Amino acid sequence: MTNVRHWASFVAFLVCIGLSSCAQVEDPCKTKSRVVGDDKYCDKYWECDNGQSIQYDCPNGLVFAGKHRGVTEGCDYPWRSNYCEYPKVQINPPIGTEHCDWLYGIFGHETSCTRYWTCWNGTATEQLCIGGLLYNENAHSCDWPENVDGCQKHPLCNDDPNGNVPLGKSCNRYWQCQGGYPRLQRCPAMLVFDRRSLRCVVPPTEDCDVPTTTPAPPEEEDERPVQQQKRPANEYSEAQPGRQRPRN
Incomplete structure (x- = not known):
């Protein structure tokens, strides 16, 4: 296993030499956190591994937020902060499953204004807004009906x-x-x-x-x-996904 990891590090190093964009990425091995975000793609990041800079993907639908931040592996929902502002973009295409546009995310219900889906690794869990609230697609949370376009009447x-x-x-x-x-x-x-x-x-x-x-x-x-009680969007500690495969 160690030899395979070293070989992956060596291949990534050779690829990085041939890419002009690599020179624009801060060397994670020279930072205290030993992890840095990609300079062009907000759903990728670089981590120092045995003295080499290796590129990783965030789980599908998430973007890099910083070490020890976000919902998992330093990655978070794109709307949480300015993690994915122009000119940065998400390069990986969405992987959809039933009720989920991406493997990870929070999405509106297909037929109900009072329900929504939380998706974790492609598994959708139906949630309910409480106290007369409706799901706000723009805010990705439950909101007062007057703030929800298209569902003005409960x-x-x-x-x-x-x-x-x-x-x-x-x-x-x-x-x-x-x-x-x-x-x-x-x-x-x-x-x-x-x-x-x-x-x-x-x-x-x-x-x-x-x-x-x-x-x-x-x-x-x-x-x-x-x-019924709405489940907070960050209650997913029981289903932590594994690290994504390095991109060479």
């Missing part, structure tokens, strides 16, 4: 942009739509939400008796998809 408020909507089987909580944007509300003490009149009334109703302080039944939580 699905919960399709029937009445200024009406009330039941929340699962809850007896004292409900959604209040304000201009098409839902806001979670709670009935005043000792009142319950009536599903027929869509307002808080004195109990009992057909579905609710006098309110209690007991926890909501499990099925109520199952019917509240927009209230």
Whole structure:
């Protein structure tokens, strides 16, 4: 294995001699971090290995951010900072899988404004925005509906942009739509939400008796998809990818 690595280092060194661009790259072996970004391509970087400068690729969809930075291997999402500003470009083409434009990234859902996909090594995980928020493709995060182009009205408020909507089987909580944007509300003490009149009334109703302080039944939580917790974009420590093959 050691001989193979030394041979790869030697080949990369010979290739670098023949490329005029290599002379423009800072020698990582002369830096404290021993890792530097490529001068032209933001998804490549150079690392000092046994005294030789070897070029590596960031995982597909990520760009070089610096040693000990980013989500993995010193690489991060392109939109996080100025890691990939002009004239630098991403040279490696996207590798797409189901729901993922790149192997790594955060992408909007194909049919829902309240959902999105987090992709890690080509595996897509469906995520849900909470509290009446919608996925903002430009910010790559959940945002207020008024800031999301193309999804101005939340699905919960399709029937009445200024009406009330039941929340699962809850007896004292409900959604209040304000201009098409839902806001979670709670009935005043000792009142319950009536599903027929869509307002808080004195109990009992057909579905609710006098309110209690007991926890909501499990099925109520199952019917509240927009209230599920959004997973932070950087929670991927359980699936660290291996280093990409050196590019000679």
